[in-house]
Amino acid sequence: MHAALVCAALPLFLGALLCDWAYARSHQVQWTNFASWLVAGGLIFVCLALLWGAVDVLRSSATRHRRGLIYLLLLLASFAGGVVNALVHARDGWAAMPTGFVLSAVVLVLAAAAGLLGLADLCRRTTT
């Protein structure tokens, strides 16, 4: 189920990336404000998934363990990246750019990869 939490974060991170892009194009500061909230919202889901996922993987059987660890590391990386991204977005105005835009893209990719791994694991477990 924690895989679903990661997937819930994806549209928020995608939204943040689009807002960053819109800010870069338009220089309208409201876009970076939107991005700040979307990054923060995505972080909450990733954080919950990380906690739940950690408990799940550490309690799991040895065969599932390796894949689980990669999943956890991806989650951890997207969480850490998200925290840094949130702090970068807390800078005033253009000081968040272009770092914020790049980080939003990186975090989105990491979270998407974690989500895919998590979903694949979920499918495997429900079919066997």
Added chain:
Amino acid sequence: MTLSTRRIAAATAATAVLAAALTLVAQADSNSGQYGASPELPSPQRGLLPSMGIAVPTAWDDRRPTVPQGWTITAIATGLQIPRQTLALPNGDILVAEGKGKSAPVLTPKDFIAGIIKARGTTSVKGGDRLTLLRDADGDGIYEGRWVYAENLNAPYGLVLVGSRLYVANQDALVRFDYKDGDTRATAAPVTVTPLPSAINHHWTKALTADADGRFLYVGIGSNSNVGERGMAIEENRAMVWQVDSNTGASRPFATGLRNPTALAFEPGSGQLWAVVNERDELGPDLVPDYLTSVREGAFYGWPYAYWGSNVDTRVQPQDHRKVDAAVRPDYALQSHSAPLGLAFARAGGDGLFAEGAFVGLHGSWNREPPVGYKVIFVPFRNGHPSGPPVDFVTGFQADGKTMGRPVGVTVDPQGAVIVADDLSNTVWRATPAR
């Protein structure tokens, strides 16, 4: 790898990420004592977090602020409700404006978190929204008389008396009372002279002074953001000094680009208007210097596009190169982040070290470690201009890493004593020279 070593590995990875993030946090250097006409301006720096040092409030107990030799200081009123600015009336009574603007609405997660952090360094008392009058009828230095002169105001801040007209700058309007010598209570509700810009009101304080003949009033209006991050539309009529016709209430921008002009005063010798201004944050511990400057008609002082003359602030996009080129340099830098909130010139005819110049109340920094400000300084003047480095006047607001008080408004009373409002301990202090 066993389960437990894997756990340790995961924990180590997490720690490494955090440690890497924290090393990016800006490092503050030592207190450099920036001041004067050409301060050193380091290049802008900003880590993942702004450098922060929030005051930890504590009681004065038996401590007292420190004053120069030959001066004494006493608390003439305690238990006030956020005293900010004071006004010495001609008969020696002291009027105290008490209040606090409502916080600007939360726009980003940062606003939410910063609001909680910064609130720790301020009083928990609710703003009084009133004027309190203090009187020492027998001249023994004890202000035994205390009345609420007016109440139900809206975060009153700037005060000035012109003849029988007492003007008060609320956070949303300039209002007027009729005052006569000896009054302890306003005789009628205030009359509105002119509304003042108050949408959002991030920097809510409205500074106020009047020229010698009282024809024009000058109102300091702070910006609605640190550096334009709420958009420039909401900055209309902000970050400037207004000139207001005292008879008609008509207003016009007198000088612009002043981020947060928190106190205004006329220099008695030259009749020139001066202001203290709080400059922008989050560019490093020694950037941007706050300043004391003469306010020249029509001049643009840079905010938000540039600082200290034509130094471009790249956080503002799109940039405006014409504005950058037009920006004038202020006269006298004060230490970055020291937060000057009070300004009063010494009365003509005094003698000694503090005879000619400006007393400046420094509320103290948040965006800096180690902290700066938290004292009242004196900037000596000669022939209407600053003539040397600032001298500490009232200090000792901090001890053992804790903060007992934070100076705001300063006023020189008819006896030459200096009145200091302290909005952390909710006290009004009076420093008197030895006779």
